[in-house]
Amino acid sequence: MTQHKLIEMTRSLVAHGEADTMEYADEVVRIPVSSYTDPQLFEREKKQIFKRLPLMVAPSCELPEPGDYKAMDICGVPLLLTRQKDGTVAAFLNMCTHRGNPIAEGIGNASRFLCGYHGWTFKNNGELLGVASPQDFGKIDKAAHCLTRFPCYESAGLIWATLDPKSKLDIADYLCGYDELLSAFGFENWHLFSQRTLPGPNWKTAYDGYLDFYHLPVLHKDTFGADFYNRANYFAFGPHQRLSTPTKFAVKVQSDDDQQIDLTQIADEDLSYEVLVQGVWTIFPHISIASFYGGGLRGAMISQLFPGSEVGESFTTQYYVMEQEPDDEAKIKAAHEQFDFLEIVVRDEDYKTGKRQHEALQSGMMEHVLFGRNEKGGQVFHQWVDKLVNASDDDLQGIFRREMAEAAE
Template identity: 60%
Template sequence: MDRATLIEMTQDALAHGKAGTMRLAPEVMKVKADIYTDEERFEREKKLIFRRMPLMLAPTAELPNPGDYKAMEAVGVPVLLTRGKDGKVRAFLNSCTHRGTAVALGTGNTSRFICGYHGWTFNREGKLIGVASRDDFGDVNTDELGLQPFPVLEKAGLIWAILDPNSTLDISSFLSGYDQLLEGFGFESWKFFESRTLRGPNWKIAYDGYLDFYHLPVLHSETFGRNIPNRALFYPFGPHTRVMAPSTVLPMPAGLDFADLEQQDSSEWPTEALMNGVWTIFPHISIATFYGGQRGVMISQLFPGDNVSESFTTQIYLSEKPLTEESRAGLHDQFKLLEYVVQHEDYGTGLRQQRALDAGMTEYVYFGRNEGGGQVFHGWVQKLLDTSNDDLHGLFGEHKQAAE
């Protein structure tokens, strides 16, 4: 865990909060509005971003034990995540090597995957261990017919995979040191609570909102945003961005606020107090802390839909501590509120924005000097669309931006 950088960012937020200031981008950014509506560009984004970049497919809490698995679809690709007897997480194309049928559905725990079409059987490590009526079927080399693996990395209690079995992109390099900060959550020991999936607008419209505190006191005035300032500090690490408020109003551990931190030596600051704000992981993840019932986080996992005007977000809610009857009630109420806020306020607004842009009469949208997170995000989207496979590796690494 990079505690020194976490402290540095918190000190930076404290200083800006006391001074009533924030860092501003050099200028207003003008973006062509058709980036949200152009089908050809949309297909390129799926291919060059979602099929090339590591995607955070699950928290460790969804597959904590050997034999646990999760079958899902990501950008049209059926994926199977498994945890082997050795405790290692693996990712595969969820497609039987006989005829292509999915070998698993949903989530569960098993020692093997049996295709429901003809009964071919694979172990948790993806090896083909059984061909039904093998003598009748004929001679095949089972060593060559295991499930197709994807590159995968489990780090900081989160699981990334690249949906290209031939990719040589280093996932750790892509994370640009950001994973060392995410380790501050200690997600390895957190508990899965609930998940659900919501429909939204174009994936970039949806993602813009996760990087934007500017809208909080306006759009969310009737839920939780009324007393939240609309200013934000942005800390980019490569394409990933942490968003913090230069104020004392974001959720903090019980009985503690930023003012208390000022009275303590930074060496005594609890790690929990250093992890507030919104953590976005390019190109499709947002992590935010809440305190309903007990400390929890909502991980928003965003994927493009079947067309340019549609996206789907799976909200995964984790609990820091083991679940009790009392804490379940509080977590449920908090998660239910967040469902309303995102579905009706954030995505409801986004879908109306989408319809207006689909009319084709808007030439540009704008990101102000106070919307640096959105500027960084759209800069990276364009950079990846313009970068060839041969040049991809040089984009990532230790791109840490220290607080100024």
């Protein structure tokens, strides 16, 4: 099923490339500027989307061993991820059930967590192990004071969590079968090479860029080049989208001369996974995955975007993951150079432009921005934001069950 779908998408891209065509949206769409600048809408988006929908919180290779943990804050919610003895991942509210003090910070490996305020101790499976000075504190049911557990799901080498312990939305349904396609990367066996966090503009301004090839040869003329492609076809799986340029060619990047491969001359069964997963894969509402090569080694940058504290702020953690861990100085240097190059592209071109754009929009001198027929990904993204911001908790289950059923057809 996964292989068949990937081949089907690739052949569609090749056919459009041969014909020098692309798929278009039905019309040019107007999005209100207030969608980017309204502080009240921004707070509602954080509540209805980021605190209610499944979020990709870590690549699996960030927590490879039992006992590994990661503490992070998402829109004011403290989250603790832990790898259990049986290899599964659990997600908890990072708050001691005594007074709410966070019990962990950063990353590390631990079988238990000691609250630094009063000394209550928790197992890494969330159980309350011990109360400090129990003879003085008084009788307490420890089973009723375990860490609050969030829904958690691991698939395709990625970890999702929902920041609502009462959520009834099944994470697998939410993904609409998209994780099966993402499994083609094989991320569960990859290595986390490096990571960093960058400040950015309004989260939707930032995310628009991940769904847009139209800007590539203009904004990135000094990095990617002015002759870089600017067309993309879009494949949607619920709110999640893959975008890739319509072309019959692929580049054999591991060759010395970046040799072009004519895909019309290659049989389906001979198409490599590197070809089948080309392009950018986005996971609603905040993830972008793009493949790269550093020193001839296959890698990917997973960009994890979250809203900041104000409407014009966001932050993005960039994970550079590699299929094989570099094993000599030359390969390590090349991988760092690739990752550093991508920082320049995003920080100094995409996000710098996004911040200037947002400041201009806040002037109130424009009522709408435009998404052309060639910018279908942005149109679909904003449609889903509006739909899910206004959906009730009960609506969510029905929305994604229907999407999952359609994806299975």
